[in-house]
Amino acid sequence: YLVSIHGRDEQDKLIYYASAYSYSSHWIGIREYDISGTYVWADSTPLDFENWNVGEPNDANGEEQCAEMYSDGLWNDVNCENALTFICKQVYTEPAPYTRAPTPAPSGYCPSDWDQLDHRCYKFYGQNQYDRKTWYDAQENCQAQGADLAIIYDRKIQSYLISKMKDVEFEVYIGLSDISDTEQFYWVDGAPIDYTNWNSGEPNESGGEEDCVEMVWNQQVVGKWNDIICTQESGYVCQKNIDASNSEPTPVENNCDDGYVPFHESCFRVLTSETSFQTAAATCQSDGYDLASIMDVYEQSFVETLLYGTNADAFWIGMTQNGVSGEYEWLDGWPVSYTNWAAMEPSQGSNEGCIALTVNGTWDDTGCSSNYRGICKYTSLVKPTLPPETPGSCPMDWLTYGNDCLLIRAGAGDQASFPEAQYICRTYGAQLSSIHSKAENDFILSTVQATNTDVWIGLDRDLNGAYRWVDGSSVNYLNWADNEPSYQAGDIEELCVEMYPSSGLWNDRECLQKQGYVCKASKNTLNPSLPPFTVPAITTAKEGSPEEQTGVSSGGVAGIVIGVLAAVVVAVMVVIFLMYRGKSPAVSKDPGLPPSIGFDNALYKSGEKEVSTVKIESMDPTSLA
Known part of the structure; x- marks a missing residue:
């Protein structure tokens, strides 16, 4: 792997070895794979040491995802396409050191309020x-x-x-x-x-x-x-x-059925046998309950603690995809308020439609005939009912859909990139639209069809490579076109999602493409007082042109100033989007392989048989001169 660095001694050793070469900097193995600032080492070791130069990493123009080490040991983030020498690191197997017998685990109890x-x-x-x-x-x-x-x-x-x-x-x-x-x-x-x-x-x-x-x-x-x-x-x-001097605490009252463990108002049971989804669901139903629904990150985390030490790869939870509506639904009928999809999930592959919780906590849609252990759940909470329609109406140019207002902009003067569109929506107190059912998708399509323009919706890839709605709502419905999402077109990563006007199907696309967009807000959060907002187009007169020679009226100057200010605001939003929306992790197309944490060698060309390397023979700090 490209070198990882875990302390001042190791850093000083690298400076010493690098000084033997005339190059001013070398690649090291730290890189951001998602949102700006989230760095990991190529060898997956923990990030416990940093030595950035002053003002770094700055992810200039959203284009610097890799890092170089200067000859003085300071680090700088830089575009990954640069051509630099590089330092590799290999851990050699050495004889196992002498070890003492392991310290026995302590015995005893916690204080009563711990x-x-x-x-x-x-x-x-x-x-x-x-x-x-x-x-x-x-x-x-x-x-x-x-x-x-x-x-x-x-x-x-x-x-x-x-x-x-x-x-x-x-x-x-x-x-x-x-x-x-x-x-x-x-x-x-x-x-x-x-x-x-x-x-x-x-x-x-x-x-x-x-x-x-x-x-x-x-x-x-x-x-x-x-x-x-x-x-x-x-x-x-x-x-x-724990301490043996503490008294044994009074057992916590467990009002759950035998075999179930409590978490707030709910009770959970992990089944012991690996079966198909249908069999696991039937086992829970024989208790009078269902495979588990997971309502929030706290239930998710609690369930994860139940799974450690089970030596299983995945567990069935009670979510399936409705074959008619395409929506993801809980078997117990609770609304989908939380999701935790793995990178590139739900993939909606052939025969996939049942959801498994993987051992690392993420969710995967998979074949229902796969054999996993199941997690059962019941709760004393009352299932929520659909809220009554909010009183009021949507302002002119906005469409009413249930409790929400939708603004569809797809005219020739309404073209915007994804970050620009999101900014415009937010000026109204809205967001790029989330979509949670086939009915809602069809409603938007009925208006978009007449425009013959692709429109942005509020779906993009998050820092883990999974899809999320920008308004924070759960991802319980998807409507991908065939062979989508493709994740990238050539060398360009496609992180944002659009709707086709002909079919209502979705496609992932490069986020800076200019096109129409759909805004959404609840009736009570919408700001209807703002005038229609469009992305200003700015033109600059060439030297010696009639505009420069004859001057501009005061009204024209005011118009230019307003236009420039608006354009600056939008430009800043685009820069912020680029800074906080870095490249997504490289993901193996083989479902049996984990996401890659290395990266392709952009400098290696087909047919070349070797590359130059800087070889470090030893990382023993005692060998320093």
Whole structure:
């Protein structure tokens, strides 16, 4: 792999070896594969060390997804098509070092007001605003109880903590910081960093002062990590081992049926046998229930904690695709309020229509005859009914569809790129339209057909390569044209989605293509007072032209100023879109293979038999001169 770097010693070693060559910079193996700022190493090792140059990475023009190392060791993001020398890294197998017998797992219990996962205890603080503390004070309070700020060793602990954040409405500190070394993050207990869960664009060391780490509580990204100034008062979560000196706690009352475990108002059961979807569903129904519906990220995370240690690859949940409407529906009749599709899912392949929860937590539509274990669920919550139609009407030029208003712009003067269209929709208090049923799709088609113009809808690929609606609603209906989505056309990635005017079918397309668009807003959020908005066209007179020689009237100047300002706003929105909408992960077309975390060698040409490399013989820092 291209080299990954995990500490100052390794960085200094590379600087020493690179000094033997006259090149000013070399490729290293860090790259962003999705939204700007989300970087990973090509060898999949954790991102626990960074050495960016001042002001980097800046993803200039949204075009810099790879990274070079200068001769002084500082890093810079750069376009991946540049031709540079590169540094490879290979881990050699060495004799296993002497190891002591493993430390036995602690025994005992948690204090009565702490939660237990395996042999560890956790407690959240900050529900009362006066209990919130700086990172330093939070760690001190944890230590006073024989604990530390929480160390998240793996995905299992992360999922567990997210499931406990259902009633948390504040950020919480964890035990990670780069206080002692601004380029290197460390856990407070000195544990190696084998797992990270950074939010997109993080860590960014904003202002050069963000040395501590918190988990965010916003439901869209709950549990993601963000670096923050350590003196900010926030909630926090402490962690310690179980202790034999603690009394055995009173068993928590379990009002669920035998074999089911509680989570808030619901009960879940993981079946022990691998069967087809139909058989798993029948097994749940024999209990009087259904395969599980998953209502939000908290239920998702709780279910994930039930699956660890099962040694299974996937589990049936209670979602299927309706063969008539094309919508994805829960067997228990609950509305689809949350989805967690894997990259490029749902793929809607031949004979696919039943949904499995994979061991890494994402959802995959697959053949119903596949054999997986099932997850059953029942709840005491009352199933919601469809809300009554909202009183009121939509303004002129907007169409009424249920409780929503739709604006369809497909005229010659209405052409816009995806980010421009989204900006225009937002000026009305709307978003590019989400579509949740065949009926809604047909309603939009009935108007679009007459325009003979492709129109943007609000679907694009998220940072994981899965499709999402820009308004945050669940993806429970898709209407792809044959052989779509294709993900790219030639070398151009297709990240945004349009509707064909002839059929209402959908196609993924390059986001900066200019075309029509559909806006959508609920009646009570729409801003009808704004005048119709179009993307301004700006022309510049050539030197010596009549326009320059004769001058422009004051009214013309005012018009130009207004047009320029509007164009600048739209241009800024496009730049922001490019900065926060990087390339999606390369995904294997073979469903049996995981997404690739490397990238194609753009410099290798067919027929060439060799490339030049910089070979590093040893990474032993003691060999430095």
